[in-house]
Each structure stands twice: as structure tokens, then as C-alpha cells.
Amino acid sequence: MREFLRPPGVLSEKDFKSRCISCGQCVGVCNYACIAMTPDSLFGLDTPKVFHRESPCFLCMKCSEICPTDALRDVPMEQSGMGVAVMDIKKCVDYQEENMIMCWTCYERCPMKGAAITLESGYIPTITDKCVGCGVCEYVCPIHAISTTPTRKLPPAAKTGAIPSKTTDSTNVAPSAISGTVPEEGAK
Amino acid sequence: MKESSIRPTIRRSIRVTRRAVQVGTFLAFVLIPLLNNYDMRALTGNMVAFNAAGVPLADPLAMLQAAVGSFSVTAVMITGAGLVLLAAALLGPAFCGWLCPFGLLSELVQCLRNKKSGVSGSAKSSGAVFFRPVLLKSGLVAAGLLLILTALPLPVLTQLSMPAWITRFWQHAILLREILWPALWLVPAVLLAEFVLGGRFWCRYLCPQSLLISLAGLAGLALPKRLQVRFTPKACNCPASDRACLAACSLNLNPRKPVAAQMAQCVNCGDCVEACKKRGRALGFKFSAKD
Amino acid sequence: MKLSRREFLKGAAASTALAAIGLPGVAAAAEAETKWVKGVCRYCGTGCGVLVGVQNGKAVSIKGDPNNHNQGLLCLKGAMLIPVIYTPDRILEPMIRRNGKGSELEKVSWDEALDFAAKRFRDTISEFGPNAVAYYGSGQALTEESYLANKIWKAGFKTNNVDGNPRLCMASAVGGYTTTFGKDEPMGTYYDIDNATCFFIIGSNTSEAHPVLFRRIARRKQFNPDVKIIVVDPRRTNTSRIADLHLHFKPGTDLALLNGMAHVIIKDELDDYRFHGRHCVFKDNDGSERTFEDYKAFLAEYTPERVQEITGISAENVVKVARLFAESPNTLSLWCMGINQRSYGVWANNLIHNLHLLTGHIGRLGASPLSLTGQPNACGGVRDTGSLSHLLPAGRVIANEKHRNEMEDFWGVPRGTIQPTIGHHAVALFGAMATGDVKAVFIHCTNPAHTLPNLNKYTPGLQKAFIVQTECFHDAETTKYADVLLPAAFWCETDGVYGCTERRYSLTEQAVQPSGNSRPVVNIMMDFAKRAGVDPKLIPFENAADIWDEWRTLSNGSPYNFYGMTRERLKKESGIRWPCPTEDHPGTVLRFVRGEDPLVPADHPEKVFFYGNPNGKANILFRPYMPPFEPADADYPFVLTTGRVIDHWHTATMTGQVPELRKAYPGAFVEVNPEDAARMDIRNGDQVVLETRRDKMTFPAKVTDTCMPGLVFCPFFDKKKLVNRLFHDAVDNISKEPEYKICATKVYKQV
Known part of the structure; x- marks a missing residue:
């Protein structure tokens, strides 16, 4: 099955499935047409899913407001609990030493701009522990350097808040700090 | 004889009005996803639960399943189900006769069947008429709830909701641009079975969603105001052998025996009232409990 | 209406394919077979140096030039320039609307297109005089193109109706x-x-x-x-x-x-x-x-x-x-x-x-x-060459007779050729087109049907005047109004100089041949001008390098002196800063400073010499505070402003061709402050109406604390939401630059 996230406000997969009655109101109210309904199992009811690689969620939170049975709890966007995005800094162009490209697309499009993704030192995109896993950054990243793991697939520790570093391999440092040199002026 | 009926003299036939309401309701649930596509979101949902500009309305059985499955209720669940049950108490299971899109299809199948094989159906004794269907439906619902409670915490009985399948089909087609295939074979399969077996047996004996509605309708008979069909025996000019009103009832009820058991199942469709109109006015609608 | 899932998937597949082309280090074949051609990024006024990787005559990758000021760094737009060259949206054949506006564009030969355009210009001039024609250029045109157009129109057609989109961005500077x-x-x-x-x-x-x-x-x-x-x-x-x-x-x-x-x-x-x-x-x-x-x-x-x-x-x-x-x-x-x-x-x-x-x-x-500077060549191409309706090259002005005579002498035309009155500035030009005073316009490398302020007022002008347009992309809104559409060679398909913010002139060398039937614009202009009756002796250039040489020579002795920047030198180096009077001069870092600026005599008594002014001093001017033209008021209580977003350039005719950039910003939106949004029950994605005194448009909301309460922002890149319809066209009295940044609006949620 295609990788999917649940819409914001899901407490746990078990709790969600016991409450979701397939009324489709979340789909109807979504401003971004990002919620799809597909069966969870062969004869299961259709439940809402966000296939974020095709159409991510921008955290308008209208779905969690309208859900009649609290399958999607009415929470503020900071508590959406959809998953966690992780950036591979071996791929992200801002972390490369040579032929560096400046790209802030993930930061620009993050619905929690400046909170879930920040620009370290003003220019290096970094995912923080406030990330709720909406999938937008993965969707817009032109290099596909970001991957979002849904909450239901996270190890238990992650769900309680002890999430490992959101940028793999290294913490958020400037490239030259990695190499230890201060940049020099060019041709002249 | 003073007729306190909820509607003034009906110029147009009830049947035409009711068909218009049934078709209109069907179309409304096609229109809702269409409007959503054009960013108009005041109305959302299907016949499992929907929201009209902030007012929630929901299938009471769906809410019950969610409550049992999750061991909790929300205000919206109570409001949504409550409003529907309240309406059922006041108007009887009028949903089935006036709004349910499957009900519309089921009636059309019954008409076809009648045309093919002539008038059929005989009114059973009042006890069996009510208890057999309610026992069957209760058993089904109880089994479902037990399953949810013990092994499978999902709203499994919603898989048996025909109005849900029909309205979800249009939701999927319009909002998601996908065909909801189970709706395309399940609903016709049930209709085919009804055609073969007759008596709109799904609606009468099996539809789990109608259980709570009819129980609410039954309870509503105790209310001072309750829409129901009124039978005035003194005005009845038909001999016992002339069973026009009986033949008119698609649910095989006997309008000339307005006991609670019948009334609980009567969906106030008015077909019997219409049939009676040509022969007298023994049958009519009333809203007050008193005659 | 929303895209279907299928359409989204299609877009995703395409983007993966293109990502391979646009990124450095992901070149298709062995590095050794790639020829790297030096140039400048097509986008903003930063003027980053680039190296375009060419294989088998096709541009396949791009990376930053390590020897230019950007030290090998590029932003995402620049890094994704390659797909823009080969987009199917390119205009590759000359086209004309034989039967006037609203009729279909018909593909024709170059001769027919140029004759059709030239005849109209000739007829217009002979019947209504030279001021009935105009040229509207761009801060993204190559310096050679702007210099050439300036010469053709002011000394050839003899009208000062030469202006360009820098009027809309840098004129105040x-x-x-x-x-x-x-x-x-x-x-x-x-x-x-x-x-x-x-x-x-x-x-x-x-x-x-x-x-x-x-x-x-x-x-x-x-x-x-x-x-x-x-x-x-x-x-x-x-x-x-x-x-x-x-x-x-x-x-x-x-x-x-x-x-x-x-x-x-x-x-x-x-x-x-x-x-x-x-x-x-x-x-x-x-x-x-x-x-x-x-x-x-x-x-x-x-x-x-x-x-x-x-x-x-x-x-x-x-x-x-x-x-x-x-x-x-x-x-x-x-x-x-x-x-x-x-x-x-x-x-x-x-x-x-x-x-x-x-x-x-x-x-x-x-x-x-x-x-x-906003655009890549507003400085070098338009400001320095004086390609505006009141200027002449190298800091001269039309109003000054001595300056006009200097130019007439240099260009070899009789005294009195250049008109003494200034021409129409941008906004006035399109106004003159609406009234019919200007009947034929040559538009190059810009998209006024999208970028003029108060668009509803000026589109009638575009509808009325005869428009010859050199353009690369069908996507440009202005092509709807073009009578003659001439396919221009795009960026590295031709050679030319860009001058960026820091007075640095850098050469983009030709990396690949022009696509389809497109031609370098300098050739198009000269061909057109000759057919339209301009003396061929005025424009005897073989190519852009010749034009560069003339302009370089002209600059000698002026405060914009870059005589030392020969074509050869520009090919070897990654841009040089002017003043640069001799070939061995390294370029100037500190202008007006003795010992740094070669135009300050070595024995000048003061260290700082503002030789731009006759007395060598700079002016401290008493400028009082004045409010904006249309502040917020009781009826229109919000301030509306506009601007760019990082991943799109201007009207997105180029960046819109790149799926990754389109994905990041598929369409316009309005930024609403969370306090204002809460008061009006507006969520992310809700449809919000902006209504100004001129027009009304709906945008999806982006609730963010970027704007302060009472301010809303919408970007202008989306051709499906021409936000300039909302703005007014009040201009600065001196520079004639419109006030895009402030107008008053109503904001409410669409029911």
C-alpha cells in the first residue's frame, strides 16, 4: 500500500478505527483536497488517509474540528500527531560542501513555519521537535531529501516525545563548522 | 368529524410530494460533495453523519457503534444521534419512507414486483408483524455490537447500511473521483433479493439502522404530539374483503389495525391514505395523539 | 477545482525525471565529455556566476561559478534553469495575427513576420509621426539588446518613447x-x-x-x-x-x-x-x-x-x-x-x-x-545605457542639449536628430496606448499584461495598439495581445552581458544553439529596424560583440567608464566591476575614493570625490515625510502589499516551467495575520476575498504571523490571479515608479 499519514488529531490507530464511521466529512471540509478514503482491510470501511507524497496536509485543522466522533480530535495544529519528518543531510543541498545550492522550500512551505522547520543561522533548514509530520516538506522538497514517518509506525519512545534527531547523521551545524574552516573571500 | 391533521387539504397527491422529497434527498447528497468541490463547505457528509452549517445529524446506530467501540461519547455524537431519534419519536420512522434513498429503490422494486405478479401480500397478525422483524434486527445489531466489544472494534454494522453505501458512492465519485465498487454490487444484490423474495424484506427484517429509529418511533407514540396515520372506522366504507389500503402498503402493514405494533413500523408514507382518498376519508394523517 | 489524484501523480513522476537534469553532479554521462560554458544566472539582481554543462550540443546541467562573487553557490531557481530551456512552452516559430486582435496566431516565416511588423511601424510613423511608436524593454534584456534598441529608437526612428520595466522597479533608486x-x-x-x-x-x-x-x-x-x-x-x-x-x-x-x-x-x-x-x-x-x-x-x-x-x-x-x-x-x-x-x-x-x-x-x-537591484540587468542594460525615456547613454539626459549633441556626434547622425522632449515613461506609455497616441509598440523580454499596476486600466491599451513582441514562452500573459510574436533565443542560447547590483558586468557565453527557429534578439532588432526604414549605417553590427565594443567605446571618458572590459577579457574573467578604464585595470571596489576609483585623480586633494556632481560633493536633501497614496481607511481597512516568493521569478513564465518550483508554489495565496484570521474565522486554505477600489479577487488563505495585523500580502507570480488588477497606478513624481507596495483593501471570507 502507498505510504500514508492519518489526518491530524488521531490519538492512536486503534482508537481511530473504533471511532471512524466513514462519514466523509473530513474529506468534504478539507481545503486542500488532501484526504483520500480507502479501506483499511479487505472488507473494512473506508477511512481517511493523507497520501502526503501526492497531496500533503497543510494543517487547516478543519477536519479535526468537524469529525463527529472524535476519531480526529479537535486539537491545535501543534498537537496534530501525524508523524515525524526527517531530513537526510547527505541529500539536502544546503548541507553540501561543494556546488552548494540554497534551497529553503521546506522551510517556506512548512505550515508551522519558523517553529517546526527553522533556518539555523538564518540559512540552513532544520527540522525541530515541534514537527507534527504533516508531509508538506517531503512533498515540496525538490531533492526528495525528507521522509515522513507516520505516527503509527514510530517506536513507542518517539510517541512519548523522546524523538531522535530530526536531521540524520549530524546535528544542525553550518557546513564550514563541519570542516572547521572559516570561508574566505573569492577571486580577489 | 374534525380532522386535526398536520397538513392542510392536500391538493397534490402525497405520493408525488413524497417522491419529490425522496429524489430531492438523494440529489442533495450528490450536491453536497459537488459544492465541496467548489469550496462551499457549509454542508458536508453522507447518511452516516452529516453537518448542515453547524447542525450535526447522524445515524444513531453509527454513533452507538463508535461509543461502544471507543468507550466514550462526544457532544456531537449525542446531538447528531439525538436529533435524529427525536425526529423519529415525533414523526415515526418517517426517514425510511421519506428520506432514505434505499427506501426509494426498495419501493420501486416492490412496484415492479407487484406489476409482474399482481397484488400480493397479506397482513399478518399484529404481534408477528412487529415482533418478528424487531427480533431479527435486534439480534443482528446485538451480534454486531458484541463483535465490536470483544474482537473487532470497528463500526462493522455500517457495512450493512444501504443509505450509507449509496451516499458514500456519490461522495467517492465526486470528491475523490473514484468508484466505490462494493456499493455497485452490494446494493443491487440486496435489491435483487428483495425482488425475488418480496415484501421489502431488507427494510422490514434486516436493516440494522432502522432498529433504533423504530424503537424511538415506538417510544414516541407516548408523546402528546406524534405524526401518525389516523384510521376512523366509522368513516370506512370498504368491506372487509376490499383490501385497497392493505395492498397499497409496501411494508405489508394493515392500516385498519392501528395498534402500536403496526404504528411502530409505519413509516408515514401515506400510500394507504392516498388509496383511501378515492374511497372515502377513513385514513388520514394526524399529529396529535388524540383523535 | 482541485486536481485529481492522477494529475498529482503525473506531476510527481515528471519532477523526478527533471530533477536529474537540473542538478549538479547528476550529469547524464561522464564528466569528461561535458563542456562547461561560463555565464550568469538568468534570474535576480544578485548576478550569480554559473557554469552551464553542455553535452552533444545540449545543456544538461548547471553549477555555480566558483570564480564569481557567489563562489559556486546558487539558489534553487538558478539550479533549475536547465529544464526551462527545453520546455515545450517555448515559442519556436514566428507568428502573426493576420486579422487583428482576437484572431488566431498563425505560424509564418521570419520574412513575413518581420515585414508585417515593419510595414506597420513604417506606416504608423509616416502617418502619425515617430512619437506614435515606442519600445518597451526590460531589465532582463542583455546589455547589447538594450543599447541597440535605445539607439534604434532614439536615433533611428527618432522618438524618445523608449522605456522599460526598470521604470517599475529601480527608477526610484x-x-x-x-x-x-x-x-x-x-x-x-x-x-x-x-x-x-x-x-x-x-x-x-x-x-x-x-x-x-x-x-x-x-x-x-x-x-x-x-x-x-x-x-x-x-x-x-x-x-x-x-x-x-x-x-x-x-x-x-x-x-x-x-x-x-x-x-x-x-x-x-x-x-x-x-x-x-x-x-x-x-x-x-x-x-x-x-x-x-x-x-x-x-x-x-x-x-x-x-x-x-x-x-x-x-x-x-x-x-x-x-x-x-x-x-x-x-x-x-x-x-x-x-x-x-x-x-x-x-x-x-x-x-x-x-x-x-x-x-x-x-x-x-x-x-x-x-x-x-531586482532584475539581473537593470543596471548594466537599462540604467547605464540610458534606455529610459528621459535618458541617454552613460549618464546623459535628453533634456541637456550638450548631451544630445554628444550622442548625435558619436552615433554619426545629424545634430537635432534626437528629440529634445522626453518620451513616455512606462505607465504613461501604456496610457498613451489606451488613448491611441501611441499606436505601435515593440515589447522585449517583459510581461506588461501581468506586471503593470492597475491592470484593468491599461489592458485596453494592449488591446488597441499594434504589438510586436520578442518572447520565449507562450505562457506569458502579454502574448495574448501580441500582433507579431517573434521567437527569441533564450539566455545561454546567445551571448551577452549582464550588469548586476554591484556594478559587475559578467558575460554569458553562448552555450547552445537557439532552439527551433528562434533567433538572438540583437539580430531580430536589426533586421526589423532595417525593414522599418532605419538607416543601416546606424546599426552595422555583425553580432552582440560588435555592439558591446561600440558601447564600451562610448563609455570611455564618462563616469560609467568600462572601456577596459573587452569581450576577450570578459570571456576570461568571471565578471569585472566598473569603472574599468583600461584593459589592465582590475575593476573598482570603492567608487568615488581616491586610490580605489580610477576616475578620481591620484592627486585629488580630497580622499572622497563625488565627481557625479559639478562641485564634487554629495547632496543631503531635505525630504519631509509624506504618507502613501492610498493608506488604509474606514472603508478599506487593510493594507495590501505584494512581492515575490523565493521559488518563482516575477511572472513565473520561466520558473513555472519547472515542476519542483511549481509544486512548491502552485498558485497565489493571501497571507493573513493569525489575529485577523481568528476574528474572521479564516483557516489555512479558506477562500478569502480582497476587494480594493479597483477590483476584487479571491485567494486561498495562508495564516501566518509574517504580516502584522492589518496588513495582507499576496504574491504576484500567478497568471491566474493577476493581483495587479487590485493595485493603483500612482507614481513617484520624480522617478515615475508606481507604488506597488501599498494600497487599501477590504478582506473578508468568501461565503
Whole structure:
């Protein structure tokens, strides 16, 4: 099955499935047409899913407001609990030493701009522990350097808040700090 | 004889009005996803639960399943189900006769069947008429709830909701641009079975969603105001052998025996009232409990 | 209506394919077979050097030029230029609307298209005179193209109706530099970023509009934490997030702040008395010379308290920012459209210059007023070549008879050829098209049907006049109005020079052949001009290099002297900064400074010599605070502003061709402050109506704290949401630049 996230406000997969009655109101109210309904199992009811690689969620939170049975709890966007995005800094162009490209697309499009993704030192995109896993950054990243793991697939520790570093391999440092040199002026 | 009926003299036939309401309701649930596509979101949902500009309305059985499955209720669940049950108490299971899109299809199948094989159906004794269907439906619902409670915490009985399948089909087609295939074979399969077996047996004996509605309708008979069909025996000019009103009832009820058991199942469709109109006015609608 | 899932999936697949082309290090075949051709990025005024990788005659990859000022760095737009060359949206054949506006575009031969266009121009001129025709150019045209067009129209067709889109972006900066310093263009360079101790960034969202420069600023601070960054912007942009002090103020009131800062600086005796005593002249708004005491008196009303009243910035912060500015060892000011696109844009520019002249933060590495240029070649192509309706090349003006004669002599045309009256500036030009005074226009490399202010007023002009357009992409809104559409060679398909913000001229060499049947624009223009009756002796050029040589020669002896930048030299080096009078001169870092600027005599008595002005001094001008043309009021209670987003360039005719960039920003939106959004129950994605006195449009909302309460922002890149219909067309009196940045609007949720 295609990788999917649940819409914001899901407490746990078990709790969600016991409450979701397939009324489709979340789909109807979504401003971004990002919620799809597909069966969870062969004869299961259709439940809402966000296939974020095709159409991510921008955290308008209208779905969690309208859900009649609290399958999607009415929470503020900071508590959406959809998953966690992780950036591979071996791929992200801002972390490369040579032929560096400046790209802030993930930061620009993050619905929690400046909170879930920040620009370290003003220019290096970094995912923080406030990330709720909406999938937008993965969707817009032109290099596909970001991957979002849904909450239901996270190890238990992650769900309680002890999430490992959101940028793999290294913490958020400037490239030259990695190499230890201060940049020099060019041709002249 | 003073007729306190909820509607003034009906110029147009009830049947035409009711068909218009049934078709209109069907179309409304096609229109809702269409409007959503054009960013108009005041109305959302299907016949499992929907929201009209902030007012929630929901299938009471769906809410019950969610409550049992999750061991909790929300205000919206109570409001949504409550409003529907309240309406059922006041108007009887009028949903089935006036709004349910499957009900519309089921009636059309019954008409076809009648045309093919002539008038059929005989009114059973009042006890069996009510208890057999309610026992069957209760058993089904109880089994479902037990399953949810013990092994499978999902709203499994919603898989048996025909109005849900029909309205979800249009939701999927319009909002998601996908065909909801189970709706395309399940609903016709049930209709085919009804055609073969007759008596709109799904609606009468099996539809789990109608259980709570009819129980609410039954309870509503105790209310001072309750829409129901009124039978005035003194005005009845038909001999016992002339069973026009009986033949008119698609649910095989006997309008000339307005006991609670019948009334609980009567969906106030008015077909019997219409049939009676040509022969007298023994049958009519009333809203007050008193005659 | 929303895209179906299938359409989204299709887009995703396409983007993966293109990503391979556009990125460095992901070249298709072995590196050894790739030829790297030097050039300049097609996008913003930062002017990053690039190397285009060519294999088998096709451009396959791009990377930053390590020898240019950007040191190999590119932003995402530049890194994704390659797919734009080969997009199916390219116009590859000449086309004409034989039966007038609204009829179909028909593919024809070059001869037929050029004859069709030329005949119309000839007939129009003979019947209505040369002022019935015009040229509307661009700050993205190559320098050779602009210089050529200027010559053709002013000396060939003999009309001064030559203008361009820099009128809409940099004209106020030009006005500011010329009224303060006598001649246009900044005196500093990007080296100033590496040496500044205080950055004063006002009216610029550097992080989105000049990302590579922004990184340089951010790193300056990162490695020198004592460096102070002040950002003055009503929006809390990414730029402001690295600021030590972010001042947001009521839009349009920044002139009060700038005067307030001068007030504090003088009151606290932080001005450099020696500097302004030696190098500056105080002048009133009417041009009469005044004294320092007069200036003090003029500034008396701009107390911090008064500034607080006007701007909303606390009096405490007014004092703080003034002190930071003045007391820092080297203060660098950077500004862009927030200051230029204003009804008093020239004055705003002057006020920034005033601060530098008052404090002596000028003429030193790290201390300079550096105006950021929006387009890649507004400086080199249009400003320096004088391709505007009131200018002539190298700092000359139409109004000056001596200047006209100099140009007539140089160009070999009889005295009196160049008209003594100035032509129509951009907004007036399109107005003249609407009234029918101008009947035929040649539009090059710009998209006025998308970018003019108050669009509803000017599209009738586009509908009426005969339009010959050189353009690369069908996607451009203006092509709807073109009578003749001529396919232009795109960017590295031809060679030419771009001059960026820091007075650096860099050459893009031809990397690949022009696609389809497109041609280099200099060839198109000359061919067209000859057929339209222009004397061939005026335009005897074989190619762009010839044009460059003539322009280079013309610059000799002027304050814009780049005579030393031969084509050969530009090919070898990655851009050179002018003044550069001889071939062995390395280029100039500090303009107007003895020992640094070759145009200052080595024995000049003063170290700083503002030779742009006859008296060698710069003007400190008394510019009072004036409010914007259309502030918010009771009926239209919000201020609406517009601007760019990082991943799209202008009208997205190019960046819109790249799926990754389109995915990031598929369409316009309106930024609404969370407080305002909560009050109106607006969520992310809800449809919101913006209604101004001119038009009404609906946008999906983006609820963000970027805008302050009472301010909304919508970007202008989306051709399906031509936001310029909402804005008014009031212009600065001196520069004629429209005030895009401020208008009044209603904001409400669509029911």
C-alpha cells in the first residue's frame, strides 16, 4: 500500500478505527483536497488517509474540528500527531560542501513555519521537535531529501516525545563548522 | 368529524410530494460533495453523519457503534444521534419512507414486483408483524455490537447500511473521483433479493439502522404530539374483503389495525391514505395523539 | 477545482525525471565529455556566476561559478534553469495575427513576420509621426539588446518613447542616486557584506529576493556574532528572523523613521561633522543650498515621540536604531522594492543616503548605501545605457542639449536628430496606448499584461495598439495581445552581458544553439529596424560583440567608464566591476575614493570625490515625510502589499516551467495575520476575498504571523490571479515608479 499519514488529531490507530464511521466529512471540509478514503482491510470501511507524497496536509485543522466522533480530535495544529519528518543531510543541498545550492522550500512551505522547520543561522533548514509530520516538506522538497514517518509506525519512545534527531547523521551545524574552516573571500 | 391533521387539504397527491422529497434527498447528497468541490463547505457528509452549517445529524446506530467501540461519547455524537431519534419519536420512522434513498429503490422494486405478479401480500397478525422483524434486527445489531466489544472494534454494522453505501458512492465519485465498487454490487444484490423474495424484506427484517429509529418511533407514540396515520372506522366504507389500503402498503402493514405494533413500523408514507382518498376519508394523517 | 489524484501523480513522476537534469553532479554521462560554458544566472539582481554543462550540443546541467562573487553557490531557481530551456512552452516559430486582435496566431516565416511588423511601424510613423511608436524593454534584456534598441529608437526612428520595466522597479533608486550623488549606481560592492559591522536592511526581503546575498549576510553574522542586523519591514519575513532588531511599522511611514534617525544622530552628536562638512552640501526640497543648521531645524519635528506616533515604532527603538546605525564602525544599508516602489520612492532613497553621508558611513569597505537591484540587468542594460525615456547613454539626459549633441556626434547622425522632449515613461506609455497616441509598440523580454499596476486600466491599451513582441514562452500573459510574436533565443542560447547590483558586468557565453527557429534578439532588432526604414549605417553590427565594443567605446571618458572590459577579457574573467578604464585595470571596489576609483585623480586633494556632481560633493536633501497614496481607511481597512516568493521569478513564465518550483508554489495565496484570521474565522486554505477600489479577487488563505495585523500580502507570480488588477497606478513624481507596495483593501471570507 502507498505510504500514508492519518489526518491530524488521531490519538492512536486503534482508537481511530473504533471511532471512524466513514462519514466523509473530513474529506468534504478539507481545503486542500488532501484526504483520500480507502479501506483499511479487505472488507473494512473506508477511512481517511493523507497520501502526503501526492497531496500533503497543510494543517487547516478543519477536519479535526468537524469529525463527529472524535476519531480526529479537535486539537491545535501543534498537537496534530501525524508523524515525524526527517531530513537526510547527505541529500539536502544546503548541507553540501561543494556546488552548494540554497534551497529553503521546506522551510517556506512548512505550515508551522519558523517553529517546526527553522533556518539555523538564518540559512540552513532544520527540522525541530515541534514537527507534527504533516508531509508538506517531503512533498515540496525538490531533492526528495525528507521522509515522513507516520505516527503509527514510530517506536513507542518517539510517541512519548523522546524523538531522535530530526536531521540524520549530524546535528544542525553550518557546513564550514563541519570542516572547521572559516570561508574566505573569492577571486580577489 | 374534525380532522386535526398536520397538513392542510392536500391538493397534490402525497405520493408525488413524497417522491419529490425522496429524489430531492438523494440529489442533495450528490450536491453536497459537488459544492465541496467548489469550496462551499457549509454542508458536508453522507447518511452516516452529516453537518448542515453547524447542525450535526447522524445515524444513531453509527454513533452507538463508535461509543461502544471507543468507550466514550462526544457532544456531537449525542446531538447528531439525538436529533435524529427525536425526529423519529415525533414523526415515526418517517426517514425510511421519506428520506432514505434505499427506501426509494426498495419501493420501486416492490412496484415492479407487484406489476409482474399482481397484488400480493397479506397482513399478518399484529404481534408477528412487529415482533418478528424487531427480533431479527435486534439480534443482528446485538451480534454486531458484541463483535465490536470483544474482537473487532470497528463500526462493522455500517457495512450493512444501504443509505450509507449509496451516499458514500456519490461522495467517492465526486470528491475523490473514484468508484466505490462494493456499493455497485452490494446494493443491487440486496435489491435483487428483495425482488425475488418480496415484501421489502431488507427494510422490514434486516436493516440494522432502522432498529433504533423504530424503537424511538415506538417510544414516541407516548408523546402528546406524534405524526401518525389516523384510521376512523366509522368513516370506512370498504368491506372487509376490499383490501385497497392493505395492498397499497409496501411494508405489508394493515392500516385498519392501528395498534402500536403496526404504528411502530409505519413509516408515514401515506400510500394507504392516498388509496383511501378515492374511497372515502377513513385514513388520514394526524399529529396529535388524540383523535 | 482541485486536481485529481492522477494529475498529482503525473506531476510527481515528471519532477523526478527533471530533477536529474537540473542538478549538479547528476550529469547524464561522464564528466569528461561535458563542456562547461561560463555565464550568469538568468534570474535576480544578485548576478550569480554559473557554469552551464553542455553535452552533444545540449545543456544538461548547471553549477555555480566558483570564480564569481557567489563562489559556486546558487539558489534553487538558478539550479533549475536547465529544464526551462527545453520546455515545450517555448515559442519556436514566428507568428502573426493576420486579422487583428482576437484572431488566431498563425505560424509564418521570419520574412513575413518581420515585414508585417515593419510595414506597420513604417506606416504608423509616416502617418502619425515617430512619437506614435515606442519600445518597451526590460531589465532582463542583455546589455547589447538594450543599447541597440535605445539607439534604434532614439536615433533611428527618432522618438524618445523608449522605456522599460526598470521604470517599475529601480527608477526610484536611479532618482535617489542621481539627485544625491549626481550620477547613478552604487559605490560599494558585495565585499561590503564581508566587512560590515552593522546591516541596515529596509524594504527588502533579502532572504527571498536575493537568497545568495542573504546567506552571505547570515554567515557574516554567524561567524561574527557582534555584527548587528537591523531589519525594517512591516512583514516578519525570513530576513527579519536573523535580525537583532526588527522594526515593523505602519506601511508607508518609513520616511518618518529615516528622518527620525537623522534627528537622533544629530541630537546625540553622532554625525561625522568632518565628513559632511567636507563632502556634502545641504539642499532644500526646491534645490536651494542650505546649511547644517537649517537641516537641524528641518529635522526638529522628527522627534522619536513624533516618529512613534506616525510609524508605530516605539520612541525607544527609534533612538536605538539610530545609535546602532551611527555608532557601528561600518554600516551597510541594503534596500529594494519596499523603498523603491513608492509614491515617494526617490525621497526614501535620498533619506537613506542622507544617513550615510551624515555619519560618514560611506567610501569604506563595509560602509555604503547599497541598493539591491531586482532584475539581473537593470543596471548594466537599462540604467547605464540610458534606455529610459528621459535618458541617454552613460549618464546623459535628453533634456541637456550638450548631451544630445554628444550622442548625435558619436552615433554619426545629424545634430537635432534626437528629440529634445522626453518620451513616455512606462505607465504613461501604456496610457498613451489606451488613448491611441501611441499606436505601435515593440515589447522585449517583459510581461506588461501581468506586471503593470492597475491592470484593468491599461489592458485596453494592449488591446488597441499594434504589438510586436520578442518572447520565449507562450505562457506569458502579454502574448495574448501580441500582433507579431517573434521567437527569441533564450539566455545561454546567445551571448551577452549582464550588469548586476554591484556594478559587475559578467558575460554569458553562448552555450547552445537557439532552439527551433528562434533567433538572438540583437539580430531580430536589426533586421526589423532595417525593414522599418532605419538607416543601416546606424546599426552595422555583425553580432552582440560588435555592439558591446561600440558601447564600451562610448563609455570611455564618462563616469560609467568600462572601456577596459573587452569581450576577450570578459570571456576570461568571471565578471569585472566598473569603472574599468583600461584593459589592465582590475575593476573598482570603492567608487568615488581616491586610490580605489580610477576616475578620481591620484592627486585629488580630497580622499572622497563625488565627481557625479559639478562641485564634487554629495547632496543631503531635505525630504519631509509624506504618507502613501492610498493608506488604509474606514472603508478599506487593510493594507495590501505584494512581492515575490523565493521559488518563482516575477511572472513565473520561466520558473513555472519547472515542476519542483511549481509544486512548491502552485498558485497565489493571501497571507493573513493569525489575529485577523481568528476574528474572521479564516483557516489555512479558506477562500478569502480582497476587494480594493479597483477590483476584487479571491485567494486561498495562508495564516501566518509574517504580516502584522492589518496588513495582507499576496504574491504576484500567478497568471491566474493577476493581483495587479487590485493595485493603483500612482507614481513617484520624480522617478515615475508606481507604488506597488501599498494600497487599501477590504478582506473578508468568501461565503
